[in-house]
Amino acid sequence: MTAEIITFDPKYRAEFARLNYAWINQLFAVEPVDRQVLDNPETELIAPGGEVYFALDAGRVVGTVALKRIDSGSFELTKMAVDEAQRGKGYGKLLLDAALRGARARGATRVVLSSHTSLKPAIAMYRAVGFIERKDANSCYSRCNIYMEKEL
8 A cells, every 4th residue: 555645635625525425425324514514624624723634545535534623722533534445455544643643733632533333443443543432522413422532
C-alpha cells in the first residue's frame, strides 16, 4: 500500500460526500446532520478550525476522515470512510493517525467520537490507539450507541 494523506482540497469535496453517503446508506440511514456536514464541509468543518483528510492511492481517493472543532481544546473525529473495495488495507489507520496529529497541532487536549458497536473493526482500531468508552455522553446521531474519547 502506498498512500498519501492530504488535507482538504475542494476538488475532492464530492469524494468526501460519496464515500460517507455510501457506508451510511448501506448500514444505517442518512440523517439531516450528515447532509449538512457532507454537503458543506468548508462551512461546517474547515471554517470553524477543523479539517478533512483524504487518503490517496495512485492519485485516487480511497478514504477520508474529518475533525470537527468542538471548542478550543476538543475535536470530534467524524465522517471516517474507506472505499468498500479498499477496506482492510490500513487506510483507516493512516487517516486516524493523521487526524490525531492534526488535532494535536491545533492545540487539542482531547478527541471524541460517536459510533456504533456493530462497526467492530473501527471500534477495535479506536481502542488500539487509546480511545476509551464514555457512558455519560450523547451523540447527535440516532445511529450511534457508543461514545469514545482520547486524551492527547
